[in-house]
Amino acid sequence: AQSVTQLDSQVPVFEEAPVELRCNYSSSVSVYLFWYVQYPNQGLQLLLKYLSGSTLVKGINGFEAEFNKSQTSFHLRKPSVHISDTAEYFCAVIRGGAQKLVFGQGTRLTINP
Amino acid sequence: DVKVTQSSRYLVKRTGEKVFLECVQDMDHENMFWYRQDPGLGLRLIYFSYDVKMKEKGDIPEGYSVSREKKERFSLILESASTNQTSMYLCASKPLQGAYNEQFFGPGTRLTVL
Numbered sequence: 001a002q003s004v005t006q007l008d009s010q011v012p013v014f015e016e017a018p019v020e021l022r023c024n025y026s027s028s029v030s031v032y033l034f035w036y037v038q039y040p041n042q043g044l045q046l047l048l049k050y051l052s053g054s055t056l057v058k059g060i061n062g063f064e065a066e067f068n069k070s071q072t073s074f075h076l077r078k079p080s081v082h083i084s085d086t087a088e089y090f091c092a093v094i095r096g097g098a099q100k101l102v103f104g105q106g107t108r109l110t111i112n113p
Numbered sequence: 114d115v116k117v118t119q120s121s122r123y124l125v126k127r128t129g130e131k132v133f134l135e136c137v138q139d140m141d142h143e144n145m146f147w148y149r150q151d152p153g154l155g156l157r158l159i160y161f162s163y164d165v166k167m168k169e170k171g172d173i174p175e176g177y178s179v180s181r182e183k184k185e186r187f188s189l190i191l192e193s194a195s196t197n198q199t200s201m202y203l204c205a206s207k208p209l210q211g212a213y214n215e216q217f218f219g220p221g222t223r224l225t226v227l
Contacts, residue, residue: 034215094213103148
């Protein structure tokens with residue numbers, strides 16, 4: 001069975017600082033990888049996804065993620081965060097042909113002025 | 114603009130009550146999902162449906178049932194609510210084909226069972 005581990009439950013950073021949210025997954029087959037963001041009192045929305053091809057994926061709001069097959073990681077990065085990036089971030093994985101997305105535990109990103 | 118709507122943002126019920134959570138999507142998606150979200154546990158799949166009247170159990174189906182009578186509507190039912198079902202409930206939908214397609218989420222229903 002697939003699993004996803006988000007290594008940090010909370011990440012506090014100062015505004016305009018860089019941030020990395022870590023995600024590792026376990027799977028012996030090819031998978032598709034996603035990052036979703038949940039702003040306060042809202043549902044989840046897609047930030048970016050990796051399907052194939054270039055290992056560096058760019059998403060909305062200046063976020064990007066790098067797929068590393070050898071380390072089974074899909075870390076999310078942003079070079080300079082803004083107060084509006086305060087949210088919970090979820091990494092998720094799905095096997096090709098499957099219907100069920102497997103989510104990580106979530107990382108709460110807090111931006112301090 | 115695509116949309117998934119949930120019938121209530123906040124709901125307070127008493128132990129033993131029957132609870133209905135409704136979800137409607139306007140994207141003509143075949144797949145619909147119900148998740149519960151708890152701090153530190155992420156999202157856990159309760160049930161999903163890939164067609165009208167079709168359903169499959171997710172990872173935590175105990176204490177829940179679902180109904181899909183129309184393609185656009187997917188209901189989650191708590192037959193006899195208990196305090197350990199206090200949680201945030203999220204509905205999502207996606208097209209049937211393509212595991213790579215994103216899921217679209219509703220705003221969530223925060224259920225409190227007293």
